[in-house]
Amino acid sequence: MASSAMELSLINPAAMRRHGLSAAGLPLARRSSAVRFRVSASAAATTAVPPKPSGSGPKKQGKKEIQETLLTPRFYTTDFDEMERLFNAEINKQLNQAEFDALLQEFKTDYNQTHFVRNPEFKAAADKMEGPLRQIFVEFLERSCTAEFSGFLLYKELGRRLKKTNPVVAEIFSLMSRDEARHAGFLNKGLSDFNLALDLGFLTKARKYTFFKPKFIFYATYLSEKIGYWRYITIFRHLKANPEYQVYPIFKYFENWCQDENRHGDFFSALLKAQPQFLNDWKAKLWSRFFCLSVYVTMYLNDCQRTTFYEGIGLNTKEFDMHVIIETNRTTARIFPAVLDVENPEFKRKLDRMVEINQKIIAVGESDDMPLVKNLKRIPLVAALVSEIIAAYLMPPIESGSVDFAEFEPQLVY
Amino acid sequence: MVAPATLSLRPCAAHAPPRAALPRARAWLAPAVHTSPPSVAASSPRPSFGVLRRAVAVDSGQQGSPEPPEQEKKPKTYHFLVANAKFMLDEEEHFQEQLAEKLRLYGERGMEQDFWLVVEPKFLDRFPNITKRLKRPAVALVSTDGNWITFMKLRLDRVLQDQFDAESVEEALASNPVELKFDKPEKWTAPYPKYEFGWWKPFLPPKSSNGTA
Numbered sequence: 001m002a003s004s005a006m007e008l009s010l011i012n013p014a015a016m017r018r019h020g021l022s023a024a025g026l027p028l029a030r031r032s033s034a035v036r037f038r039v040s041a042s043a044a045a046t047t048a049v050p051p052k053p054s055g056s057g058p059k060k061q062g063k064k065e066i067q068e069t070l071l072t073p074r075f076y077t078t079d080f081d082e083m084e085r086l087f088n089a090e091i092n093k094q095l096n097q098a099e100f101d102a103l104l105q106e107f108k109t110d111y112n113q114t115h116f117v118r119n120p121e122f123k124a125a126a127d128k129m130e131g132p133l134r135q136i137f138v139e140f141l142e143r144s145c146t147a148e149f150s151g152f153l154l155y156k157e158l159g160r161r162l163k164k165t166n167p168v169v170a171e172i173f174s175l176m177s178r179d180e181a182r183h184a185g186f187l188n189k190g191l192s193d194f195n196l197a198l199d200l201g202f203l204t205k206a207r208k209y210t211f212f213k214p215k216f217i218f219y220a221t222y223l224s225e226k227i228g229y230w231r232y233i234t235i236f237r238h239l240k241a242n243p244e245y246q247v248y249p250i251f252k253y254f255e256n257w258c259q260d261e262n263r264h265g266d267f268f269s270a271l272l273k274a275q276p277q278f279l280n281d282w283k284a285k286l287w288s289r290f291f292c293l294s295v296y297v298t299m300y301l302n303d304c305q306r307t308t309f310y311e312g313i314g315l316n317t318k319e320f321d322m323h324v325i326i327e328t329n330r331t332t333a334r335i336f337p338a339v340l341d342v343e344n345p346e347f348k349r350k351l352d353r354m355v356e357i358n359q360k361i362i363a364v365g366e367s368d369d370m371p372l373v374k375n376l377k378r379i380p381l382v383a384a385l386v387s388e389i390i391a392a393y394l395m396p397p398i399e400s401g402s403v404d405f406a407e408f409e410p411q412l413v414y
Numbered sequence: 415m416v417a418p419a420t421l422s423l424r425p426c427a428a429h430a431p432p433r434a435a436l437p438r439a440r441a442w443l444a445p446a447v448h449t450s451p452p453s454v455a456a457s458s459p460r461p462s463f464g465v466l467r468r469a470v471a472v473d474s475g476q477q478g479s480p481e482p483p484e485q486e487k488k489p490k491t492y493h494f495l496v497a498n499a500k501f502m503l504d505e506e507e508h509f510q511e512q513l514a515e516k517l518r519l520y521g522e523r524g525m526e527q528d529f530w531l532v533v534e535p536k537f538l539d540r541f542p543n544i545t546k547r548l549k550r551p552a553v554a555l556v557s558t559d560g561n562w563i564t565f566m567k568l569r570l571d572r573v574l575q576d577q578f579d580a581e582s583v584e585e586a587l588a589s590n591p592v593e594l595k596f597d598k599p600e601k602w603t604a605p606y607p608k609y610e611f612g613w614w615k616p617f618l619p620p621k622s623s624n625g626t627a
Contacts, residue, residue: 098564099564099565099568101561101564102561102562102564102565102568103565103568105561105562105565106561106562106565109519111515111516111519114522229508233508233511234604234605234606237604237605237606237607238605238606240606241606241607255511256515259511259512259515262508262512262569266565266568266569269568270568315605316605319603319605320605322603323603323604323605326603334571334572335571402571403571403572404571412547412572413547413548413549414496414497414498414501414547414548414549414572414573414574
C-alpha cells in the first residue's frame with residue numbers, strides 16, 4: 001500500500017485537485033490522455049455578450065480533441081463506507097461538534113455569493129493575448145477548471161453519502177462543493193474568452209478516478225487547499241504591487257477566491273482533529289512528511305516546466321514556489337504531526353537537482369530514439385530522481401501539530 | 415516526547431512556568447455606567463433598537479412588572495482569542511484578509527459589527543491564568559459570536575480562548591493604552607510587500623469606548 005500510494009501521489013497532482021495552476025503531475029508519468037474540447041467557433045457572438053458567454057454544452061460547433069501532454073489534476077474517489085464510519089458520532093466520540101457547527105456557520109455565511117461576476121475586461125484581455133502566453137493561459141485555465149471540478153465531484157458525493165450519519169459534516173461538504181462548482185464555472189467562462197469550453201459532463205464520465213483511502217484524502221486535500229490558498233494569494237498580492245503584469249482580470253478575483261480555499265483547508269483540519277489516530281503516532285508522522293514532500297515536489301517540478309506562465313505575470317518561478325512551499329509548510333505545521341524542514345537551504349538544493357534530472361527525462365522523451373532505447377535511457381535518470389526524493393524525505397523533520405494536542409501545551413507562552 | 419521548542423515555526427512560542435488548569439471564568443465585570451431609564455423598556459414589549467440590550471431582560475420574563483434597574487441589566491457574553499501582538503498583527507497576514515472579508519460582508523449585508531480587535535484589553539485582568547502565559551503587549555479578537563470565535567481558534571491555533579460577560583460593549587472592549595512596534599522581518603522573501611503597519615485600525619473598537627487612550 002505504501003509504495004503504491006507513493007507512486008500515486010507522486011505521479012499526481014500534489015495538489016491533487018486544486019490549483020490546476022500548479023498541479024499537473026510529474027512528467028515521468030506523462031500520459032497521453034485527451035481532454036475533449038468544444039470549440040465554439042462563434043467568436044463574434046461571444047464578443048457581443050461578454051458576461052454570459054458559456055452556454056457551454058449545447059452549441060457544439062466541431063469538437064476538437066486536444067492532446068494533453070501535460071497532466072491535468074485527477075479525479076478522486078474514496079471508501080465512502082469508511083467515511084461514514086469515521087463520522088458516525090456514535091462510534092467516534094472524538095468528534096468535536098462545536099468545531100463542526102462553527103464551520104457550518106462559516107460556510108453558510110457564503111462570503112463569495114456575489115463575487116464571481118464577470119465583466120467585459122475578460123474578453124478584451126484574452127483577445128490581446130498572443131503566442132505562447134496565450135497558449136499557456138489556456139492551459140492554466142483548463143487545468144484550474146479541471147482541478148476545481150474534481151473537488152466539486154468529490155465533495156458533492158461526500159455530502160450525499162454522509163447525510164444520514166453526520167448531517168453537519170455532510171452539509172459542509174455540500175457547501176464546499178458549491179464553492180468548487182462556482183470556481184470551476186468561473187474558470188470555464190474564462191475559457192470561453194479563448195473560444196473554448198471544457199466539457200465537464202464528458203469529463204465526469206470519461207476520466208479515470210483515483211482511489212484514495214479516507215486518511216489520504218484528508219492529508220492530501222488539506223495540503224492542496226492550503227497550498228492553493230498560498231498560490232492564489234501570492235499571485236494576487238504580487239499583481240497588486242505590480243499591476244503592469246495584470247494581463248488577465250481573473251487574478252483580481254483571487255483575493256476573495258482563495259479565502260474559500262483557506263476555509264476548505266480549515267475544515268480538513270477539523271476532520272483530522274476528529275480522527276486523532278491520523279495525527280498521533282509515528283505512522284501519521286511518516287505519512288504527513290510523505291504527503292508534504294509529494295505535494296511540494298510535484299508543484300516545483302511542474303511549475304519549473306511552465307516558467308513562461310510565471311514569467312508572463314512577472315514572477316520568478318522558483319522564488320514563487322519556494323515562498324508558497326515555506327508558507328504552506330508553516331500553515332501545515334499547525335495540524336500535521338510532522339512537517340519537512342523546507343527552510344533548510346539543502347531542501348531547495350535537492351529540489352533544484354530534481355528539476356535538472358527531470359528536464360533530462362523530458363529530453364529523452366522528446367528525442368527521436370526508439371521506445372526501447374528511451375526506456376533504457378530513462379532508467380538511471382528515474383533512479384537518480386527517486387534517490388533525491390528519498391534523500392529529501394529522510395532529511396530531519398520538524399515535529400509539529402495543533403496546540404490542542406500538544407502535551408507541553410501548558411508550558412506554552414502565547 | 416515532543417520538544418516544546420520545536421512546536422512553533424514562528425518565534426512566538428517559548429517555555430513558561432506550568433499553569434494551573436484554565437478557569438472557565440465567566441467573569442462579571444464591574445457594572446458600567448448605565449444610561450437608559452428602566453421605565454422605557456419595561457413599558458415596551460417591542461423596544462426600540464436603542465434600548466434593545468436592556469429590553470431583552472424585560473422580554474424574557476417580567477414584562478410589565480417594574481424591577482429595580484440593577485436586576486434588569488442583561489449582560490452579553492463576549493468570546494475572545496488572545497495572543498501576543500506580534501503574532502496577531504504582524505505575523506498572521508491571512509488574519510488581516512479574513513477580518514477585511516468579514517467587514518466587507520457586514521457592509522454589503524448591512525449587518526452590525528460584532529467583532530473587534532482589542533489591544534491590551536482590560537478584561538485580561540480577570541484572567542490571571544491567561545495573562546501569565548501571555549507575552550505583552552497582547553491583542554485579543556473579541557466577538558459576541560461564539561461560533562465564529564471557535565472557528566477562528568481552529569484557524570489561528572496558537573491562541574488562548576475564553577469568554578466573559580459584560581454589561582456594555584464599551585466595558586467589554588476597554589483597553590489600556592500601549593504603543594505597538596514590530597521589528598522589520600530580517601529577510602522578506604515574499605514577492606509582494608507586507609501589509610502595512612496599522613492595518614488593524616478599522617477593527618479596533620470605536621473611539622467612544624471608554625478607557626481607550
